[in-house]
Amino acid sequence: MDFSTPPEDLGAVKFVLASHEWQYRGEGNAKIAISLPAEKKVVLLPKSDKTDNINNSDFWHWISTNVKFINCIMKPIFGDMFVSSPSLVYLSSYDIQLLNETLASVRPEKRKDKELLLCGGELCSDHVYLPSSLSAFCKSKSFCIELKPKQGVFPLSERQFRNCLFCRKQQLKMKEGLVCQKSLYCPLDLFSGSWERMKNALVSLLCSPQNNLRIFHDGCLVYDEDHSDSDLQKVLMEWLPSVPKSNLVERISSILLQALTKDFSGIEGGKESPGGWVFEGAPPFDPEMESHVYSTRDALPHLPQPPCNYDSQELPEGCILRRLVEAQAVDNLGTALVHDLLKSHQQYSISMDYSLKSESINYVNNILSKGCSSELDPIERYLIAAVARDCSILITFQELKEDCKEAQNLPQVVDEDSRTHFLCHIAAVDLEPKPMSCINSQMKKKASILEACQQPVL
Ligand SMILES: O=P(O)(O)O[C@@H]1[C@@H](OP(=O)(O)O)[C@H](OP(=O)(O)O)[C@H](O)[C@H](OP(=O)(O)O)[C@H]1OP(=O)(O)O
Numbered sequence: 001m002d003f004s005t006p007p008e009d010l011g012a013v014k015f016v017l018a019s020h021e022w023q024y025r026g027e028g029n030a031k032i033a034i035s036l037p038a039e040k041k042v043v044l045l046p047k048s049d050k051t052d053n054i055n056n057s058d059f060w061h062w063i064s065t066n067v068k069f070i071n072c073i074m075k076p077i078f079g080d081m082f083v084s085s086p087s088l089v090y091l092s093s094y095d096i097q098l099l100n101e102t103l104a105s106v107r108p109e110k111r112k113d114k115e116l117l118l119c120g121g122e123l124c125s126d127h128v129y130l131p132s133s134l135s136a137f138c139k140s141k142s143f144c145i146e147l148k149p150k151q152g153v154f155p156l157s158e159r160q161f162r163n164c165l166f167c168r169k170q171q172l173k174m175k176e177g178l179v180c181q182k183s184l185y186c187p188l189d190l191f192s193g194s195w196e197r198m199k200n201a202l203v204s205l206l207c208s209p210q211n212n213l214r215i216f217h218d219g220c221l222v223y224d225e226d227h228s229d230s231d232l233q234k235v236l237m238e239w240l241p242s243v244p245k246s247n248l249v250e251r252i253s254s255i256l257l258q259a260l261t262k263d264f265s266g267i268e269g270g271k272e273s274p275g276g277w278v279f280e281g282a283p284p285f286d287p288e289m290e291s292h293v294y295s296t297r298d299a300l301p302h303l304p305q306p307p308c309n310y311d312s313q314e315l316p317e318g319c320i321l322r323r324l325v326e327a328q329a330v331d332n333l334g335t336a337l338v339h340d341l342l343k344s345h346q347q348y349s350i351s352m353d354y355s356l357k358s359e360s361i362n363y364v365n366n367i368l369s370k371g372c373s374s375e376l377d378p379i380e381r382y383l384i385a386a387v388a389r390d391c392s393i394l395i396t397f398q399e400l401k402e403d404c405k406e407a408q409n410l411p412q413v414v415d416e417d418s419r420t421h422f423l424c425h426i427a428a429v430d431l432e433p434k435p436m437s438c439i440n441s442q443m444k445k446k447a448s449i450l451e452a453c454q455q456p457v458l
């Protein structure tokens with residue numbers, strides 16, 4: 001593969017590793033994140049497995065199309081205030097190789113099936129820190145909670161299960177040995193609009209984080225699934241002022257919930273695109289619809305756990321939870337119906353069995369040409385919703401200096417027990433489009449989940 005041609009014509013800027021102080025931040029299934037602490041930026045580098053076969057020109061078109069998708073589709077849907085625009089960088093193959101070698105000792109074993117092969121990536125604001133416009137009013141320590149909330153609203157065709165997809169998938173994760181304990185978290189509670197259930201969901205995430213919660217302190221990972229309860233207590237003691245007999249997990253959950261339900265529209269110059277996210281023809285989020293499926297719900301596999309609660313009420317306007325749930329509801333058909341549609345669609349069927357990055361470019365270009373409009377077809381809507389069902393949010397807090405009158409109108413939350421005020425910021429990340437083949441792979445995953453639920457691991 002030849003990655004030597006500088007892709008400057010697509011707006012990419014040269015990134016020389018040796019010119020920056022850098023650290024490994026973390027990774028998911030698709031990208032490795034390198035943080036640049038002095039600049040408060042991150043470089044996100046796509047990973048490849050040995051079977052990926054993409055040429056230089058296709059790679060650069062794919063990655064620049066991804067950035068356009070974030071800017072033109074996900075940003076209007078979530079709102080300017082929750083999404084920042086990445087730019088493109090290119091690296092030498094020497095630097096990519098150096099990264100592979102240097103990172104080998106810090107990368108988790110379970111992620112090493114893929115490595116860096118492609119000489120480019122996205123440069124983004126590092127959202128584990130507060131933007132400087134806010135941190136100027138704060139004391140020094142910053143904390144960030146990363147959440148991957150997963151799917152919190154389901155199309156009618158997928159509401160017949162007693163337990164939601166996340167809770168059913170726990171059976172598969174147990175069966176495959178990916179986790180040794182089931183998560184206590186249920187996304188339906190987080191998105192329920194009920195203060196008590198949302199709070200319980202956050203406590204559950206803190207106590208069983210799996211790959212759905214991480215905490216960073218001044219840019220360093222201090223709590224995730226590989227840490228213990230006592231690590232969590234230490235982090236929270238560092239974060240919150242001591243108050244005798246108070247429950248730190250409860251206190252942090254309350255702070256987090258204030259941030260997740262806060263109306264950020266209009267804050268930080270975060271102007272809405274015309275009409276906000278709701279574009280003509282998008283199915284409105286309708287909690288009433290689910291009443292129709294009660295009658296069939298009991299017919300499906302019973303897990304050795306209580307049923308999930310599909311009841312929900314409206315979330316506050318302009319808060320991140322509402323934006324997420326509305327973006328997830330852009331698909332109102334569900335995987336099986338969309339999969340059937342795809343099979344019958346001559347135009348798409350060719351892309352279906354391929355996970356090649358170049359294959360996704362065509363459908364993303366179609367979405368880009370339509371924009372957030374009623375012209376989007378159900379398959380395109382599904383692919384947009386799929387991003388919102390798997391993205392992460394970074395919620396960052398920094399303690400406000402005492403008597404800081406200038407910060408009155410800035411977004412803040414309060415720890416009631418200690419009366420401490422924190423400025424906060426929320427960013428959605430991992431908003432790149434999924435390949436068309438994800439419809440096929442999600443069908444297969446759902447079949448495996450059903451099978452795992454038929455022989456539940458206790
Ligand atoms: O479909 P799911 O729910 O299994 O989600 C996958 C995630 O699994 P999770 O359940 O969060 O552990 C999975 O996360 P992990 O690798 O398990 O941390 C990825 O996010 C995957 O996305 P992609 O295919 O890399 O773009 C996700 O796949 P898709 O969203 O592309 O289907």
Ligand SMILES: Nc1ncnc2c1ncn2[C@@H]1O[C@H](COP(=O)(O)OP(=O)(O)OP(=O)(O)O)[C@@H](O)[C@H]1O
Pocket residue numbers: 025026027028029030031032033042044124125126127128146390392394429430431
């Ligand atoms: N803009 C950002 N600021 C700070 N940290 C970030 C940013 N973007 C990503 N990260 C960190 O990098 C990690 C990997 O990024 P990302 O979630 O985009 O990767 P992925 O491989 O696509 O994930 P997934 O497996 O969930 O699809 C995130 O979990 C987060 O900790």
